[in-house]
Each structure stands twice: as structure tokens, then as C-alpha cells.
Amino acid sequence: MLLSITTWWEHLASFEKILWGIAIIFSTIYLVQSTLSLSGGDVDHADGDADAAIDHDDGMDYQFFTIKNMIAFFTMFGWAGLAAHYGGLGNMATVLVAFVAGTAIVVMTVLVLNYMSRLRHSGTMQLTNAINLTGTTYLFIPAKRGGTGKVHIKVQGSLRELPAMTDDEEEIATGKLIRVKKIINDSILLVTLAENNFSYKI
Known part of the structure; x- marks a missing residue:
């Protein structure tokens, strides 16, 4: 051969x-x-x-x-x-x-x-896309960054459950409308109680 x-x-x-x-x-x-x-x-x-x-x-x-x-x-x-x-x-x-x-x-x-x-x-979700979006509190968020709660928020077309903290003087109770201010440590949403009580639509 x-x-x-x-x-x-x-x-x-x-x-x-x-x-x-x-x-x-x-x-x-x-x-x-x-x-x-x-x-x-x-x-x-x-x-x-x-x-x-x-x-x-x-x-x-x-x-x-x-x-x-x-x-x-x-x-x-x-x-x-x-x-x-x-x-x-x-x-x-x-x-x-x-x-x-x-x-x-x-x-x-x-x-x-x-x-x-x-x-x-x-x-791949980019947390920065959540800034200025609104969502609802799933697990209450302690006041003045005293702990981490959970929020439901629609990011990039999908409903997500994400960790969140707040600088507000009072805790944000479950079911409250929140707005995302910025991202902490690239992994946690810093939120505040939304000023308006309009209904949040998913």
C-alpha cells in the first residue's frame, strides 16, 4: 500500500x-x-x-x-x-x-x-438596565441599608426576583412600589419607595 x-x-x-x-x-x-x-x-x-x-x-x-x-x-x-x-x-x-x-x-x-x-x-442580564425602572417589593427591605430584601422587577423583558437595599428612613414593606436608583457592588439594587402609588403593571 x-x-x-x-x-x-x-x-x-x-x-x-x-x-x-x-x-x-x-x-x-x-x-x-x-x-x-x-x-x-x-x-x-x-x-x-x-x-x-x-x-x-x-x-x-x-x-x-x-x-x-x-x-x-x-x-x-x-x-x-x-x-x-x-x-x-x-x-x-x-x-x-x-x-x-x-x-x-x-x-x-x-x-x-x-x-x-x-x-x-x-x-445575559445587565443589572444597570434596571436603573430608574419600577417594581414591587417581594420581601420587605430594612431601612438605611440595614439588610437585604427582595423585589420583583421586569428587566430586559423578563420578570426577575432580585436582592435590594434602600437608603430610605423607613423600611419598605412587601407589596410596595419601588424605583431603582443605582446598583450596589454590581449585584444589589439600591431602591427607594416610589413617590406615586400608581398601579405597577408587569
């Missing part, structure tokens, strides 16, 4: 050897990288170092020029080039097709990761 592979390789033209070399080498690297990622041993730190060296503020959450994207580019470049070459295209046309295919897979990867990141970000 080894002899037949050697014979096959020797009969390839130089251009074909380049395409096969790129396809096989980078496909192997891609498979190893994917295996490490699935096993939890992904070498992200190496990728991160490379990203930092060429990091540009282009407005994208995920950088275009990374080691992972380079591997994906050349993997697609190799196989698309082989497909184009054996499909009857000339060398220049083959290189062009391979380049476009490699670039396309990188762009798609960046766009998908960027979209997934935005979905995760939009689903």
Missing part, C-alpha cells in the same frame, strides 16, 4: 502536489485541533497570543486573522483547489476558486461566532 501511495505521489504534477500537500497537512491539523477542543485540551492560549499580536479594532467581536481561521482557510483552500483542478479548470482559475472558498469559510465562521456571541450577550 505504501508503495502504491509513493507511486501515485510521484506521478502527480507539481501543482497537484502543492494542492494535495495543503489539503492533507491542514486537514490533519484541523482534525487534531477539533479533537483537542472536544476533549477540553484546546490550546486557546496560543491562538489568543497570535490574535493579540494582530488585533485591530475593526468593529467585529471575533477577529478575522487567527490561527484557527488560518487552518480553516487552508483546509478549504486545498480541497476546493483540488475539486476545481480535477474539474478541468486551469491553474490560475483553480487558485482563484480555492482562495474564494477559503475566504468564504472564514467569513462564515466569524459571522456565526459573532452572531452566537450576540445571542449570549442579549440573554
Whole structure:
């Protein structure tokens, strides 16, 4: 079998050897990288170092020029080039097709990761979005930051039960309407008794 592979390789033209070399080498690297990622041993730190060296503020959450994207580019470049070459295209046309295919897979990867990141970000509650919103007291809130109570408040479209404190001189009883003034320690709402007793709608 080894002899037949050697014979096959020797009969390839130089251009074909380049395409096969790129396809096989980078496909192997891609498979190893994917295996490490699935096993939890992904070498992200190496990728991160490379990203930092060429990091540009282009407005994208995920950088275009990374080691992972380079591997994906050349993997697609190799196989698309082989497909184009054996499909009857000339060398220049083959290189062009391979380049476009490699670039396309990188762009798609960046766009998908960027979209997934935005979905995760939009689903993560930002407490600062609760400032100036109104809610109702679920568990009474001791006066003058004497303890922590609970409030029900609608933040980012969802009803939440969140810890709250107050600077008010009197405790805020359960069921009272409150307004959020600011955030304490990035985790606790600082609230005050709402001045108006209008009905609060969820």
C-alpha cells in the first residue's frame, strides 16, 4: 500500500502536489485541533497570543486573522483547489476558486461566532438596565441599608426576583412600589419607595 501511495505521489504534477500537500497537512491539523477542543485540551492560549499580536479594532467581536481561521482557510483552500483542478479548470482559475472558498469559510465562521456571541450577550442580564425602572417589593427591605430584601422587577423583558437595599428612613414593606436608583457592588439594587402609588403593571 505504501508503495502504491509513493507511486501515485510521484506521478502527480507539481501543482497537484502543492494542492494535495495543503489539503492533507491542514486537514490533519484541523482534525487534531477539533479533537483537542472536544476533549477540553484546546490550546486557546496560543491562538489568543497570535490574535493579540494582530488585533485591530475593526468593529467585529471575533477577529478575522487567527490561527484557527488560518487552518480553516487552508483546509478549504486545498480541497476546493483540488475539486476545481480535477474539474478541468486551469491553474490560475483553480487558485482563484480555492482562495474564494477559503475566504468564504472564514467569513462564515466569524459571522456565526459573532452572531452566537450576540445571542449570549442579549440573554445575559445587565443589572444597570434596571436603573430608574419600577417594581414591587417581594420581601420587605430594612431601612438605611440595614439588610437585604427582595423585589420583583421586569428587566430586559423578563420578570426577575432580585436582592435590594434602600437608603430610605423607613423600611419598605412587601407589596410596595419601588424605583431603582443605582446598583450596589454590581449585584444589589439600591431602591427607594416610589413617590406615586400608581398601579405597577408587569
